[in-house]
Amino acid sequence: MTYILKTNQLTKAFKGEEVVSEVNMHVKQGEIYGFLGQNGSGKTTTMKMITNLIKPTSGDIEIFGEKITDTSYEFLKRMGLIIEYPVFYDNLTAKENLYYHCEYMGYYDKKSIDNSLDLVKLNNIENKKVKELSLGMKQRLGIARAISTKPEFLVLDEPINGLDPLGIKELRDLFKVLCKEYGMTLLISSHILAEMEQMSDTIGIIQNGKLIKEVSMKSISGKETEYIEAKVHDIKKAMYVLEQKLGITNFKMIDDNIIRIYQPSLTQNELSKTFVMNDVAIESINKKHNSLEDYYLSSMNDKEIHL
Numbered sequence: 001m002t003y004i005l006k007t008n009q010l011t012k013a014f015k016g017e018e019v020v021s022e023v024n025m026h027v028k029q030g031e032i033y034g035f036l037g038q039n040g041s042g043k044t045t046t047m048k049m050i051t052n053l054i055k056p057t058s059g060d061i062e063i064f065g066e067k068i069t070d071t072s073y074e075f076l077k078r079m080g081l082i083i084e085y086p087v088f089y090d091n092l093t094a095k096e097n098l099y100y101h102c103e104y105m106g107y108y109d110k111k112s113i114d115n116s117l118d119l120v121k122l123n124n125i126e127n128k129k130v131k132e133l134s135l136g137m138k139q140r141l142g143i144a145r146a147i148s149t150k151p152e153f154l155v156l157d158e159p160i161n162g163l164d165p166l167g168i169k170e171l172r173d174l175f176k177v178l179c180k181e182y183g184m185t186l187l188i189s190s191h192i193l194a195e196m197e198q199m200s201d202t203i204g205i206i207q208n209g210k211l212i213k214e215v216s217m218k219s220i221s222g223k224e225t226e227y228i229e230a231k232v233h234d235i236k237k238a239m240y241v242l243e244q245k246l247g248i249t250n251f252k253m254i255d256d257n258i259i260r261i262y263q264p265s266l267t268q269n270e271l272s273k274t275f276v277m278n279d280v281a282i283e284s285i286n287k288k289h290n291s292l293e294d295y296y297l298s299s300m301n302d303k304e305i306h307l
Contacts, residue, residue: 002029010059021209034200035189042209080151086142090131107149116144135162197292233281
């Protein structure tokens with residue numbers, strides 16, 4: 001198995017306080033790796049170390065099979081980056097910004113500029129000055145710039161910020177195309193779990209600077225289980241009815257009025273009828289399934305979902 005990126009005990013401390021602690025990350029060649037975590041969890045700091053923007057306090061980073069040192073920079077020519085917010089020359093056009101980026105990256109295929117703008121659907125504004133663009137357009141332009149040199153490894157920090165739902169879907173589809181058709185490996189951080197679930201091959205979950213999970217989406221999908229979620233007015237009575245009237249013990253109380261029942265043979269109609277017959281007031285009953293959000297939240301709470 002070939003890894004584009006490996007980190008070993010990667011640690012960063014500011015003023016003696018660790019903000020990233022002993023992170024061991026493994027990004028396989030040809031995959032989309034979703035990097036998940038709350039604000040302040042260490043995602044951006046980790047990405048800055050990976051791209052040599054800040055130096056680790058301790059630990060090692062290996063990219064393209066070579067260990068990164070303080071003086072390493074050649075590897076960056078094989079990468080495309082968006083870390084935090086993309087910054088441009090505001091008085092130049094979108095196309096001019098991409099031209100100068102390719103110039104200082106030493107990449108001279110001018111057709112790639114038009115191709116990149118076309119891929120992010122900005123080919124109709126190529127001659128507008130950047131200061132005239134919306135936040136969403138600037139975000140798209142940042143991605144166009146990152147892919148304009150046809151990188152092998154794309155590192156994107158919250159790339160869908162500022163986009164509307166249609167724009168998010170378009171970029172999700174683009175990332176899949178870049179990975180599957182262009183052969184790029186992508187490391188993407190995001191707080192939009194539903195999007196990461198649809199595009200990621202592997203996810204890494206970071207909490208308080210520590211990588212607490214690194215797992216394939218296939219293994220999460222393999223744990224996918226349907227359940228019935230009921231919102232009731234009296235959860236204690238609902239639990240009593242489940243146990244004493246239906247003989248069901250495989251359920252979980254989510255909060256003061258929501259309960260999840262993991263019983264494959266139970267139908268919504270049967271549950272609803274039994275609750276009504278036993279004076280359990282129902283607000284809603286829905287069939288659902290475990291998702292990346294469930295897995296993420298259970299991981300953040302340091303416990304598995306009870307199935």
